[in-house]
Amino acid sequence: MVPAMTQGETLQDRLVQALACIGSGQWEQADAACQNALALDPLNAEAHHLAGHVAGQLGQQTLGLALLQRAVELDPAHPQYRYNLAVTLQAAGYEQAARLEYRACLRQQPQHRDALWNYGEMLRLDEQFALALQHFERFEAVGGHYAALHHRMAVCCSALRLDDQARLRFERELNSTSDALTRWEYALFLLSREEFAAGFDQYRQRFTTGGRNSVYCHDFGLPLWPGPGSTTSGVLLVHGEQGLGDELMFASVVPELLDEAARTGMQVVLAVKPPLVRLFAASFPSAIVRAHRVGDSVADLKDIGPIDWQLPMGDLMAFYRRSAGDFSNTPHGYLRADPQRSAWYARQLALLEPPGAPAPVLRVGLMWGSNPAAVSTSFMRWSAQRSIPLTQMGALAAAVPKVRFVSLQNGERGAEAALAPELDIFDMSAMQSDFFETAALIDNLDLVISVDTSVSHLAGALNKETWVPLMHRCDWRHGLTRDHSLWYPHTRYFRQSDPGDWRAVSDALAQALQQRLAQAGTGE
Secondary structure: OOOOOOOOOOHHHHHHHHHHHHHOOOHHHHHHHHHHHHHHOOOOHHHHHHHHHHHHHOOOHHHHHHHHHHHHHHOOOOHHHHHHHHHHHHHOOOHHHHHHHHHHHHHHOOOOHHHHHHHHHHHHHOOOHHHHHHHHHHHHHOOOOOOOHHHHHHHHHHHOOOHHHHHHHHHHHHHHOOOHHHHHHHHHHHHHOOOHHHHHHHHOOHHHHOOOOOOOOOOOOOOEOOOOOOOOOEEEEEEOOOOHHHHHHHHHHHHHHHHHHHHHOEEEEEEEOHHHHHHHHHHOOOOEEEEOEOOOEOOOOOOOOOOOEEEEHHHHHHHHOOOHHHHHHOOOOOOOOOHHHHHHHHHHHHHHOOOOOOOOOEEEEEEOOOOOOOOOHHHHHHHHHOOOOHHHHHHHHHHOOOEEEEEOOOOOOHHHHHHOHHHOOEOOHHHOOOHHHHHHHHOOOOEEEEOOOHHHHHHHHOOOOEEEEEOOOOOHHHOOOOOEOOOOOOEEEEEOOOOOOOHHHHHHHHHHHHHHHHHHHOOO
16 A cells, blocks of 8 residues: 655655556556545646556546546646646547647657557548558657557558558568458458459468458368369259359359359358348359358258358359459350349339330439448448438439439438439338349449449349449459449449549549430430
């Protein structure tokens, strides 16, 4: 215990005692010493600072935050007070306030290593990559080093398209550690640069991060399939992963896999998300299709009998997509809409037109926003970034009434069609119960305009002409500069020039739509 104050004992004596107790982890004694110091000088900044740190260690976060804020009020130019307040604010979830305190700390002490690292990380996670890289470079220049430094710098360089620096940093990190998250980020870097052989080889390690990349797998306790030409008759389970769009895109190699199975006498089982089951069963009749959700509702395979091998669907890419040239093997329209259901939608669309009005020259499907799953904060932010507020697509209204816009949103966002009355959108969202239904609706359209969502993949897989407005830092599968998709030959890209700016994209879409109307009018 810290003894009661004796006559003649100074404030400095009590502060030294508090520091000694903190150093040995004696938090109750440290608290008593801090309180004695504050009794001697209620306006002493260091006493408040130490008391705030101790309160946090004792689980008194609110009190600790208040004491640290008071220390900063008493001595606003002290960099360590600012730093510790920033850390406490960040831990409590007050990220904006924490950023301000890190910046205040670095104004007073530009070489404060921990502040450079923590603030750099916040900037990186907020996608302020240029500023984040500057802080990491300063951290490195003053002798700072953490195991993840090269990884963090590589991610920033990749986002800034400083490819030589990114590659160097990735390789330095991987030469010194086997960090699975670095390997995942390196795979995405390689794939976005269309280095498919190396990229997909790295991509196969995606499940080793322990969920830090929000990617999960259920291996069903079965051995991994070694690849084409390695097996003869048997049963292969190919199971879905990640999002609906990923499963739709990875399915582009299923026809090649089924050809392999037909040659060797192998049976293929596809375990995919429930909204895909009817569509995949109709499109791949030689495969057995089952519903499967990783971590939620694993596929029930008891009726199939013994299964010899399993393979996550994304691993097919490492076998069948080793170069850009391999994408020419994708069949045009590897998914097929049901003819009877398509005919039903044709009748519905005709009935919705105003009586006596001329038929529209074009029917255009619209998908303006994704429905982000609450996987992680960064994933939800990314989902929001790739969506376009429908009110920003007003430039398309110049094509009305020659164009009939049809919503491809599902029930969660279908009512947003009311936000753009000038587009006069047909809302079909209540009917979109799964992708079997959406495929039949798309089959009746001349063109689909969809942000980067599963619907854009579906339209591309149906071989429908598709225009995809892309956010500035888009996903790896779209490459960096190409204006047409490798995965879907009739998918065209409209890229943001600046992050967050959809106006120019909307104007480009409207201009292209007018050109498409002119072509339709001349029968081209």
